[in-house]
Structures are given as C-alpha cells and as structure tokens.
Amino acid sequence: MHRDYEEDNVSTIKIERPLYENDQLRQNFLYEKPRVNYLRPNYCKPTEIKCQKILLNSIPIFNWLFRYNIxxxxxxxxxxxxxxxxxxxxxxxxxxxxxxxxxxxxxxxxxxxxxxxxxxxxxxxxxxxxxxxxxxxxxxxxxxxxxxxxxxxxxxxxxxxxxxxxxxxxxxxxxxxxxxxxxxxxxxxxxxxxxxxxxxxxxxxxxxxxxxxxxxxxxxxxxxxxxxxxxxxxxxxxxxxxxxxxxxxxxxxxxxxxxxxxxxxxxxxxxxxxxxxxxxxxxxxxxxxxxxxxxxxxxxxxxxxxxxxxxxxxxxxxxxxxxxxxxxxxxxxxxxxxxxxxxxxxxxxxxxxxxxxxxxxxxxxxxxxxxxxxxxxxxxxxxxxxxxxxxxxxxxxxxxxxxxxxxxxxxxxxxxxxxxxxxxxxxxxxxxxxxxxxxxxxxxxxxxxxxxxxxxxxxxxxxxxxxxxxxxxxxxxxxxxxxxxxxxxxxxxxFYFSFKPNTCLLGSIPSTDLYLDSKRYKGCREIKGLKIFQYAGGINFATRNIFKHDLFSLIGVDPQKEIINRTKLIDEQSKLTTNKDKIDKLKKKVNYKLKCVIMDFSTVSSADPSGIKMLSSVVESFEKIDVLVYIVGCTDPVYNLMDKCGLLTAKSEYLRLFPSIHDAVNCYSNIFNISLERTIHKLSVISM
Structure with a gap:
C-alpha cells in the first residue's frame, strides 16, 4: 500500500549556492594534498614514552589486576x-x-x-x-x-x-x-x-x-x-x-x-x-x-x-x-x-x-x-x-x-x-x-x-x-x-563481488536535487538527452571491461558502433539511388538524441592507471559522436590519479568534473537550454 506524498506535512530544505566544478572547488577552498613521508620511521619521542602504558600493553594482566574490584x-x-x-x-x-x-x-x-x-x-x-x-x-x-x-x-x-x-x-x-x-x-x-x-x-x-x-x-x-x-x-x-x-x-x-x-x-x-x-x-x-x-x-x-x-x-x-x-x-x-x-x-x-x-x-x-x-x-x-x-x-x-x-x-x-x-x-x-x-x-x-x-x-x-x-x-x-x-x-x-560492481541509471526526483535508481524508483524522471550512470566499485585492470560493457549497455549507445552506423547512413544517403528501407533501418540504429553522459563516481572506491586509461578512451569515443562526459563525485585519491595519468590535462571540451550530480545537471541544462524543476545559485539553508 503506497502512501500519498503530502508536501505540506514534509519538512523542506532549500539550498542556494554557486554551481561548482571540481577545479573551482579546490581552488576556492584551498585544497592541499596530505603529505606522507614513508622514509621517516614511526616512533615516539622520548618525552612521549610512558612506562605504564608500555607495561599494560605488553603484559595485559596488569590492565585488569590493578583495577580489580574484590x-x-x-x-x-x-x-x-x-x-x-x-x-x-x-x-x-x-x-x-x-x-x-x-x-x-x-x-x-x-x-x-x-x-x-x-x-x-x-x-x-x-x-x-x-x-x-x-x-x-x-x-x-x-x-x-x-x-x-x-x-x-x-x-x-x-x-x-x-x-x-x-x-x-x-x-x-x-x-x-x-x-x-x-x-x-x-x-x-x-x-x-x-x-x-x-x-x-x-x-x-x-x-x-x-x-x-x-x-x-x-x-x-x-x-x-x-x-x-x-x-x-x-x-x-x-x-x-x-x-x-x-x-x-x-x-x-x-x-x-x-x-x-x-x-x-x-x-x-x-x-x-x-x-x-x-x-x-x-x-x-x-x-x-x-x-x-x-x-x-x-x-x-x-x-x-x-x-x-x-x-x-x-x-x-x-x-x-x-x-x-x-x-x-x-x-x-x-x-x-x-x-x-x-x-x-x-x-x-x-x-x-x-x-x-x-x-x-x-x-x-x-x-x-x-x-x-x-x-x-x-x-x-x-x-x-x-x-x-x-x-x-x-x-x-x-x-x-x-x-x-x-x-x-x-x-x-x-x-x-x-x-x-x-x-x-x-x-x-x-x-x-x-x-x-x-x-x-x-x-x-x-x-x-x-x-x-x-x-x-x-x-x-x-x-x-x-x-x-x-x-x-x-x-x-x-x-x-x-x-x-x-x-x-x-x-x-x-573476487566475484569485486568483479561484479553495482551499476544503474539514475533518474531525477522532481523539485529536488535527488537522483535515484530509475529501475527501483518509479517516480524518477529522465532528463531529455541526458543519461546518469552510477558505478559502485573499483575501476582497475580487472574491472575496466565490465565498466565499459555496463556503461554502453545501460545508456544504449556504443560509440564505436554508433560511428559505424552513422558512417553507413551518410554513405547510403549520399548515393544517387537510395534504398529507403535500408536508410530507415540505419536511422533506427543511430542515436542523435544523447547529448551528455554523467558518470557518478561517488561510490567508486579506487582506481588504477589501467582503469583511468580505459576511462580516457571512453571519453575520446564519446567525443567522436559529439557527446559530453561529466564525471561527478570523485574522491580526492581518484581525482589525483586522473590528474597524474593526464586525463585532466588534456583540456577537452567534452570532459568536465563536478562535485555533485546536481551541479552537472544544471551545467547541462544551461548549455542546452533545458528547463529544470529547480536551479541553484547561492548556499543558504532557509528552513528545516
């Protein structure tokens, strides 16, 4: 039995803040990578050594014997x-x-x-x-x-x-x-x-x-x-x-x-x-x-x-x-x-x-x-x-x-x-x-x-x-x-669960900044021309092919196949005598509706250079079919690895990174003039 959604009885949160990209966020809030000196031994200063603590840790019987309640x-x-x-x-x-x-x-x-x-x-x-x-x-x-x-x-x-x-x-x-x-x-x-x-x-x-x-x-x-x-x-x-x-x-x-x-x-x-x-x-x-x-x-x-x-x-x-x-x-x-x-x-x-x-x-x-x-x-x-x-x-x-x-x-x-x-x-x-x-x-x-x-x-x-x-x-x-x-x-x-990460497409909950699994939540709405792909797991040499397969399968577009089909369609249309049935079949295979893919990395636990290399090839593939790629929610270690591997230094117009899905969605809506239920500007909590 489903309960009706009664907006008047639900506490609301309204947040207004600037739309951020990852680079802006790091610059504005003074990101600094933690420094770890692996060569320096992990030792205590002589003044920090406590004989009683060493004794209790080495001979635990004293830990309870000294406090024994007769x-x-x-x-x-x-x-x-x-x-x-x-x-x-x-x-x-x-x-x-x-x-x-x-x-x-x-x-x-x-x-x-x-x-x-x-x-x-x-x-x-x-x-x-x-x-x-x-x-x-x-x-x-x-x-x-x-x-x-x-x-x-x-x-x-x-x-x-x-x-x-x-x-x-x-x-x-x-x-x-x-x-x-x-x-x-x-x-x-x-x-x-x-x-x-x-x-x-x-x-x-x-x-x-x-x-x-x-x-x-x-x-x-x-x-x-x-x-x-x-x-x-x-x-x-x-x-x-x-x-x-x-x-x-x-x-x-x-x-x-x-x-x-x-x-x-x-x-x-x-x-x-x-x-x-x-x-x-x-x-x-x-x-x-x-x-x-x-x-x-x-x-x-x-x-x-x-x-x-x-x-x-x-x-x-x-x-x-x-x-x-x-x-x-x-x-x-x-x-x-x-x-x-x-x-x-x-x-x-x-x-x-x-x-x-x-x-x-x-x-x-x-x-x-x-x-x-x-x-x-x-x-x-x-x-x-x-x-x-x-x-x-x-x-x-x-x-x-x-x-x-x-x-x-x-x-x-x-x-x-x-x-x-x-x-x-x-x-x-x-x-x-x-x-x-x-x-x-x-x-x-x-x-x-x-x-x-x-x-x-x-x-x-x-x-x-x-x-x-x-x-x-x-x-x-x-x-x-x-x-x-x-x-x-x-x-x-x-290993089985490591090699079988959870993937899904997210949909927008109207009038909110929430994005949920569209298969599980029937009230989700898909934004025109946009696919939001969520990946939970590690991106590494062992899972890179799984990532690509699930991504292309869920969004319904394989860039390589798309290029082939578009080329065939152009060739067929340029012929003096065209086959209408063949052109119609090719048009069904071609997808011009997809404008942007958002990859939610908030649940990506780790990555390695092989995984980042695969990601770079995916971005290049989407660029060839004129599809934007927004990566959101990256943890700092994953972001830093992307930077080291040269993914961020390429300065591609087709790749941008955002701290949240909603930032990316608003950026997409501004570029393609798509009206959303809600936009965000400044950060301020009004009521709760």
Missing amino acids: KKDLLADVVAGITLAIMNIPQGMAYGMLAKVPAVVGMYTSFFPVIIYIIFGTSRHNSMGTFAVISLMVGKVVLEYSDPSYLPDNIANETEPVIHTGYSPTQVASALSFVIAIIQFLMFILRMGAVSVLLSDTLVSGFTTGAAVQVLVSQFKDLLGIKLPDLKGYFVAIKTMQAIIENIEKTNFVTLSISGVVIGILIINMQILKPLVAKKSSIPIPMELIVIVGATIISKYCDLKGVYGVKIVGDIPTGLPDPQMPPPELLYNVIVDAITIAIVSYSISYSMAMIFAQKCNYEVSPNQELLAMGAGNIFGSFFSCLPMSASLTRTMLVFVVGGKTQLVSIIGCFLLLFVLLWLGPLFEMVPKCILASIIVIALKGLLMQVNEVLAFWKLSKLDALVWVTTALTVVLVSIDIGLLVGVAMSLATI
Missing part, C-alpha cells in the same frame, strides 16, 4: 574458577585421548600454556586449553609421525605398511606445539593479527561443524568397544564407517551399554536438569565429573577391564613432567600441519575473545593474542602439551557462571595442579567409553550449527554455498583440505 568480582570469579576446574578434568582427559596422546596430556594442556596466556592474553573470558577440533587435527599428525608401538589399542592396518619412527605420540604433539608457537610468534612480529579475517563467520561455522562430525565418527569405536586400524590420509570418516560396519559383530555390549547410559544421563542433564538448576543458581551440576567418578568406582570394583574387556584410560602419573626439548629432527616434518592448526586455533580463540569483549565492553588486541598464544604454546611444548585453543563450551560456561577476569583461569589452574600432583592415579580406571560419551555430548553446540545454513541461504546464497562446501569437504575428504577449500571459496566470493 568486593564486586572476587566471589563470582572463585565460583567460576572452581566450575572451570571441574569441567577441565573430564574434557582435558577426553580431548587428550582424541589427540591420540595419553589422557593426562590433555590436563597438562589445561595447565602449563594457560598460565602464560593469563599473563599475556587480552581476553578476560577465554578458557584456553584443549578443544575438540584442534585435538582432532593434532591426532591426525600424531598418527602420521608417531611409532605404532605406542598405540596399543589400535590394530594394524593391513593396507598400509607399518613405519617405526621411534617417536612417541607425546613427542609428536610437543613438536607440533613448538612449531605452532614459532609460527604464531612470526605472525605477531609481522602484525598478522588480521589474518583471522580470511576465516569468515560462514567458513568457521561450516569448518567447525564438519570437524565436529569427524570427531563424532572417530568416537564410535570407543563407544562400541571395537578395535579398528589407524586410518590416515583422505576420506577417513568414510573409511571409519566402513570399518565399523565390517566389525560391528565385535561390539562389546558392556561398553555399548555404559555408553548408552552415560549419554542418556548427560542428555537429561543438559535438556532438563540444567534449565531447572539455572532458575535457582548460575552454578551448573558438574555431571561430567560425577559420571567419571561414579564410572571409576564401578570400573575398579567390578573389574570391567578384566572381566568384560572394557578399555580404560590406563596409567596416569602423579606430579608434573620434567621439561624437555621436542625432538629437533621432527620439527621440519610437521610445518605444513602446524601452519593450518596455528591459523585455525588462533581464529577460533580470537573470535571467541571478540564475542565476549563486545558483550562486556572491553577491547582485545589481535596481535597481542598471537603473542599470548605463541608464548603459551612454546612454554607448553617443553611440558608435553598439545597446542592450546579457546574452548567454546568452557568459555560460555565461565561467562554464564559470572566470571569477570582471568582470575577464573588462575583458580582453575591451581585446582588442576592439585589433581595432577596427588589425584591423577584415581582416574586410571576411567573407561574410555565414558570419555567418548562426554566428547559426543560436548559436540552438540557445534553440530547444531547446521541450523545456520538456512539463515545463510536467506542472507546470501554464496555464503550458504561456502558453508555447505566447507563442511562436506571436511567430513568427506579431510580437515586440512576442507579448510583450504573453504578459504579458496571465501576469496573467490570476494
């Missing part, structure tokens, strides 16, 4: 810290097993690198440590380079030769952490914190969903109690499902029963108990830890391993590991995988940091986060740790419980240290199917991201295509190939 925040942080420690124990063990290393390594990862991150990290909410997607990626590398003799729960793959490397899974994981740390340090030095922009929200969502499916498939063998060969390379998920189907009769029904009961308990807790408890208290029931403790007691006193063949975690040493350098000869081998994991872990962690920083009104530094993660990983690599990353579930838990600062992680680390020093052996009898069940339930948030596909489809079909392609490639082929395909498609999307 009365307001301490209780919430203590409660959140205890809750985090309780969650870290089962998740650390589970994600350690997922990475194909001893379960205790997952708990080491939740302690050693986190201490360093607390000092150097800018996020006050990120719960760093183990994360399912990163553990899965690490597990792939561990299987590739570790000696099979260190993986007793797996049977040999008859289709692949057994290679004895002599490296333990922990050594491979440590070497990977070390190389990832070096990469993140280099990214920090090169100020590559913005690299996370390569991983769009769509890509990250599709990638993590696909990786979650991979994690889910990898846990089936522990849920069923089946021994399967180590599978490497591509199509692992498909091969795993095939192997499970082939060995399904070997299912351990006690293991399957335990898995079913535990998953049922965790689902009831998540869907029913958690919402009920949340109404009374922000502290959730630590059901994962309760399940582990209960299962450990049953496993020990019922001898589930000996009597029923249920696989258990096994040896968990007390105390902390001795620091040792990762094997130097292994570092080179893991570089390619390390680059992928370094970028993915950083992107996930920084994205989480940004989300909660915006919610709680503080800032996080992308480059400082690289330094913090690099420092944490290099420290952790000497203590048998996995590469660290922010955990989605634990970070959300910290926020929901009320954690305000990284004091939460400090408390969590001290409680975890107590477990590592004295309570570790108590968890040796934990059935692996329990940890697998915990992982499966923890994946719910990632798996539910599949619902985002419809939202992406409604907003942008290309984004939805990126999501689906990335997720399917991760699931069906491999994680690293999936990430590569996702990044490639995201970049292709950017």
Whole structure:
C-alpha cells in the first residue's frame, strides 16, 4: 500500500549556492594534498614514552589486576574458577585421548600454556586449553609421525605398511606445539593479527561443524568397544564407517551399554536438569565429573577391564613432567600441519575473545593474542602439551557462571595442579567409553550449527554455498583440505563481488536535487538527452571491461558502433539511388538524441592507471559522436590519479568534473537550454 506524498506535512530544505566544478572547488577552498613521508620511521619521542602504558600493553594482566574490584568480582570469579576446574578434568582427559596422546596430556594442556596466556592474553573470558577440533587435527599428525608401538589399542592396518619412527605420540604433539608457537610468534612480529579475517563467520561455522562430525565418527569405536586400524590420509570418516560396519559383530555390549547410559544421563542433564538448576543458581551440576567418578568406582570394583574387556584410560602419573626439548629432527616434518592448526586455533580463540569483549565492553588486541598464544604454546611444548585453543563450551560456561577476569583461569589452574600432583592415579580406571560419551555430548553446540545454513541461504546464497562446501569437504575428504577449500571459496566470493560492481541509471526526483535508481524508483524522471550512470566499485585492470560493457549497455549507445552506423547512413544517403528501407533501418540504429553522459563516481572506491586509461578512451569515443562526459563525485585519491595519468590535462571540451550530480545537471541544462524543476545559485539553508 503506497502512501500519498503530502508536501505540506514534509519538512523542506532549500539550498542556494554557486554551481561548482571540481577545479573551482579546490581552488576556492584551498585544497592541499596530505603529505606522507614513508622514509621517516614511526616512533615516539622520548618525552612521549610512558612506562605504564608500555607495561599494560605488553603484559595485559596488569590492565585488569590493578583495577580489580574484590568486593564486586572476587566471589563470582572463585565460583567460576572452581566450575572451570571441574569441567577441565573430564574434557582435558577426553580431548587428550582424541589427540591420540595419553589422557593426562590433555590436563597438562589445561595447565602449563594457560598460565602464560593469563599473563599475556587480552581476553578476560577465554578458557584456553584443549578443544575438540584442534585435538582432532593434532591426532591426525600424531598418527602420521608417531611409532605404532605406542598405540596399543589400535590394530594394524593391513593396507598400509607399518613405519617405526621411534617417536612417541607425546613427542609428536610437543613438536607440533613448538612449531605452532614459532609460527604464531612470526605472525605477531609481522602484525598478522588480521589474518583471522580470511576465516569468515560462514567458513568457521561450516569448518567447525564438519570437524565436529569427524570427531563424532572417530568416537564410535570407543563407544562400541571395537578395535579398528589407524586410518590416515583422505576420506577417513568414510573409511571409519566402513570399518565399523565390517566389525560391528565385535561390539562389546558392556561398553555399548555404559555408553548408552552415560549419554542418556548427560542428555537429561543438559535438556532438563540444567534449565531447572539455572532458575535457582548460575552454578551448573558438574555431571561430567560425577559420571567419571561414579564410572571409576564401578570400573575398579567390578573389574570391567578384566572381566568384560572394557578399555580404560590406563596409567596416569602423579606430579608434573620434567621439561624437555621436542625432538629437533621432527620439527621440519610437521610445518605444513602446524601452519593450518596455528591459523585455525588462533581464529577460533580470537573470535571467541571478540564475542565476549563486545558483550562486556572491553577491547582485545589481535596481535597481542598471537603473542599470548605463541608464548603459551612454546612454554607448553617443553611440558608435553598439545597446542592450546579457546574452548567454546568452557568459555560460555565461565561467562554464564559470572566470571569477570582471568582470575577464573588462575583458580582453575591451581585446582588442576592439585589433581595432577596427588589425584591423577584415581582416574586410571576411567573407561574410555565414558570419555567418548562426554566428547559426543560436548559436540552438540557445534553440530547444531547446521541450523545456520538456512539463515545463510536467506542472507546470501554464496555464503550458504561456502558453508555447505566447507563442511562436506571436511567430513568427506579431510580437515586440512576442507579448510583450504573453504578459504579458496571465501576469496573467490570476494573476487566475484569485486568483479561484479553495482551499476544503474539514475533518474531525477522532481523539485529536488535527488537522483535515484530509475529501475527501483518509479517516480524518477529522465532528463531529455541526458543519461546518469552510477558505478559502485573499483575501476582497475580487472574491472575496466565490465565498466565499459555496463556503461554502453545501460545508456544504449556504443560509440564505436554508433560511428559505424552513422558512417553507413551518410554513405547510403549520399548515393544517387537510395534504398529507403535500408536508410530507415540505419536511422533506427543511430542515436542523435544523447547529448551528455554523467558518470557518478561517488561510490567508486579506487582506481588504477589501467582503469583511468580505459576511462580516457571512453571519453575520446564519446567525443567522436559529439557527446559530453561529466564525471561527478570523485574522491580526492581518484581525482589525483586522473590528474597524474593526464586525463585532466588534456583540456577537452567534452570532459568536465563536478562535485555533485546536481551541479552537472544544471551545467547541462544551461548549455542546452533545458528547463529544470529547480536551479541553484547561492548556499543558504532557509528552513528545516
């Protein structure tokens, strides 16, 4: 339903000012090009250096520690810290097993690198440590380079030769952490914190969903109690499902029963108990830890391993590991995988940091986060740790419980240290199917991201295509190939939109100085003999042909074809015996009505010499058919480039530049004596 335009009820603006061209405007208002000295180093004067500012930027822990409000925040942080420690124990063990290393390594990862991150990290909410997607990626590398003799729960793959490397899974994981740390340090030095922009929200969502499916498939063998060969390379998920189907009769029904009961308990807790408890208290029931403790007691006193063949975690040493350098000869081998994991872990962690920083009104530094993660990983690599990353579930838990600062992680680390020093052996009898069940339930948030596909489809079909392609490639082929395909498609999307600028013809709104898309606004009027062409995008070597094609197509005149048709018409008319039908056909092809083309460059983002050269040829082409060209709304950088390339020094009578469309339209009307609804002279705001 359209509302009638009631002029009496609308506030009006009347502006009177001189009609300007760009040169006049620059001269009258003293334009001066900004001077930039690229050779002068960007440094602060000694008097400007503030030690406190340097300290706070380099060691962000002091940023919140000096302002810590004990009365307001301490209780919430203590409660959140205890809750985090309780969650870290089962998740650390589970994600350690997922990475194909001893379960205790997952708990080491939740302690050693986190201490360093607390000092150097800018996020006050990120719960760093183990994360399912990163553990899965690490597990792939561990299987590739570790000696099979260190993986007793797996049977040999008859289709692949057994290679004895002599490296333990922990050594491979440590070497990977070390190389990832070096990469993140280099990214920090090169100020590559913005690299996370390569991983769009769509890509990250599709990638993590696909990786979650991979994690889910990898846990089936522990849920069923089946021994399967180590599978490497591509199509692992498909091969795993095939192997499970082939060995399904070997299912351990006690293991399957335990898995079913535990998953049922965790689902009831998540869907029913958690919402009920949340109404009374922000502290959730630590059901994962309760399940582990209960299962450990049953496993020990019922001898589930000996009597029923249920696989258990096994040896968990007390105390902390001795620091040792990762094997130097292994570092080179893991570089390619390390680059992928370094970028993915950083992107996930920084994205989480940004989300909660915006919610709680503080800032996080992308480059400082690289330094913090690099420092944490290099420290952790000497203590048998996995590469660290922010955990989605634990970070959300910290926020929901009320954690305000990284004091939460400090408390969590001290409680975890107590477990590592004295309570570790108590968890040796934990059935692996329990940890697998915990992982499966923890994946719910990632798996539910599949619902985002419809939202992406409604907003942008290309984004939805990126999501689906990335997720399917991760699931069906491999994680690293999936990430590569996702990044490639995201970049292709950017190039697609760069090479497809928005173009349209503008029409005049009567009695105003407004000019709108004539296809979208039916109330627009076309001015006789004038076409107003708007181009939104860059004019460069890649888009110059698109610019020409869209310009000639929309205004309905191609100067080269016009010259040919006019020449043919003149030749035909000059003949002694003329063909009337042929002349009529040629007259229809010739356009003498077009007098001027206005090109609106107010939305031109950039240009290069190739684009300006094309523009110069377009102006020359229109000059040959006696059509004026007015360029309006140029940004200063584009104007300056036109000047450098000689487009403005030619002093052609057919090319003029104006600051606005209305200036150009008024100039056109004065030249061709075309009356307009409104003219402008002096600048003065009368009413509003």
